[in-house]
Amino acid sequence: MSDSTVYRHRDFLFFAIARFLGTTAMMVQSVAIGWQIYDMERTPLALGLVGLCQFVPMFLFTLPAGEMSDRFDQRKLLAIAQVMMGLCSGLFLVLSIFAVKSALAYYAVLVLFGVGRGFASPSGQSLLPFLVPPERLPRAIALNSSVFMVAVIAGPALGGFLYVFGPEVTYSLCMANLLVCAVLIAVLGGRRKPPHSDTEMSRLDRVKEGIRFVRNRPVIFGAISLDLFAVLLGGATALLPIYARDILHSTPVGLGLLRSAPAVGAAVVALMLARWPVERQIGVKMFGAVAVFGVATIVFGVSTDFWLSMGALFVLGASDMISVFVRQSLVTFATPDDMRGRVGAVNMLFIGASNELGEFESGITAALFGPVLAVVVGGLGTLAVVGTWMKLFPPLRTVDRLKDVKVEQA
Structure with a gap:
């Protein structure tokens, strides 16, 4: 089968549209949940x-989901996960229609939503x-990041x-x-993995194999752990409802604008990277x-x-977009x-920890010391x-070009 048959232009288009719709839904929902609670x-x-x-259900399910993604069709797993997250949005709708005022009910649905994200993340990664030929992959990563960031803005x-x-x-x-x-994910074509052949390794052993693969490669492990701890500590966006209401004296519309500002910056850089990818001294950059x-986090904190x-x-x-582009490119x-499903699961587990666990850390420190000091x-x-x-x-610091990073077998 020729590449022109395997790689269809519509597949990346459908994938990008699906990424936009799914991310937009999560961003819209995060504003509503934050303000309501x-x-x-x-x-x-x-x-x-x-x-x-x-974070808790994502932590529990992401690694097993990565192992499943390496054994089964990622498209089906991702589509099922999206349906589950859509049903969670439906539950939030029901709670709102009946004017439920207990935060516990919303937290329970967020746990289910976290399960769906845990299964969606490795498959999507x-x-x-x-879906695209290897020679087009760096630009596809940049374009995919651009689509993601436009959704995070919108x-x-x-x-x-x-x-309102x-x-x-x-x-x-x-x-x-x-x-x-x-629906869009379910109809994707593209290159298929060879049929899974059972080995004597258990599912747990296969999960451990993915963790060892990441741990034994300093470039991959360093890149994703840097993102984990940097965003975990610098998670200012979790406190935006407090800043919008109590410090900047704004409205839900103002909160939406504040939530969009990081994504506007990221989208501008992502579009630039799609045209002019980082090619030299990528580790230092x-x-x-x-x-x-x-530094930007500190400025925001005192403003x-x-x-x-x-x-x-x-x-x-x-x-952050520069960091994301380099990390995704290095891992890919x-x-x-x-190994893509399991490595993607480890990567997404780190990202989930930095984002969702970072929100919890920010909430705890803000409760103890106040939002500005936190x-x-x-x-x-x-x-x-x-x-x-x-x-x-x-x-990781000395990586010069992406082509210097070779695919390594487990």
């Missing part, structure tokens, strides 16, 4: 629990290399706007988006970008001006096909992580 509870800890409720702003008309409208859109996303992320806060968040997102180029200390911690990781992972 903070409105009910009025404590930073309540916002932290939003992240924890999603491992699918792209099977999602929060749209969520803030829709919430009520959470019912917001969750209805989320449910529809996720179900359409599932990745560390530099994370350092800028930490009491809405537009200065928007600017700091813009720079934060722009610098260094991973063989038969954000500033987090930014300083990010800078400390950059310096430490540059010493711990010399192979």
Whole structure:
């Protein structure tokens, strides 16, 4: 079968549209959930629990889902996960229609939503290399990141706007988006993995094999662990409802704009990377970008001006996009096909820990020390992580070009 038959232009288009719809739904939903729960509870800890409720099931299910992604068709697994997340949006819709005021009910649905994300993440991470030829993969990664960031921009702003008309409208859109996303994923073509042949290895052993693969490769392990600790400490976005309402004295629309600002910066950089990818000194540039992320976090933490806060968040997102592009490219180029699901699971577990667990950490520290000190200390911690990781992972710091990173077998 020729490449022109295997790789169809429509497959990447459908994948990109599905990524846009699914990400938009999650961003819209995150604005609604954050505002609803903070409105009910009025404590930073309540916002932290939003992240924890999603992280725990993701932590439990992501690695097994990665092993399944290496054995079965990622398209089917991803489509089923999207349906599950769409049904969770439907449950949020029901809770809102009946005006349920207990945060516990929303937390319970967030746990189910976290299970769906746990199964979706490894499949989505491992699918792209099977949809485009290898020579187009770096640009496809950049374009995919651009689509993702446009959704992250549009999602929060749209969520803030829709919430003015009520959470019912917001969750209805989320449910529809996720179900359409599932249909698009289910009809994808592209290159298929060879039929899975059973070995004597148990599923647990295969999961452990994926973890060992990442742990024994400093370039991969260093890149994804840098992102874990940098974002875990610098997770200012988890406290945006507090900043919007109590510090910047804004509205749900203002919260949506603040949530969109990092994505605007990231989208601008992603579009630039699609045209001019990072080609030389990628390791050093990745560390530099994370350092800028930490500085921007500190500026946001001390700001009491809405537009200065928007600017700091813009720079934060722009610098994070450089780090994301380098990390995804390094992981993709260094991973063989038969390990993509498990390596993607480890990668997404780290990303989930940095985002959702970071939200919990931010909520705890803000409850103890106040939101401003929590954000500033987090930014300083990010800078400390950059310096430490540059010493711990010399192979990552000295990577020059992506082509220097070879696919390594387990």
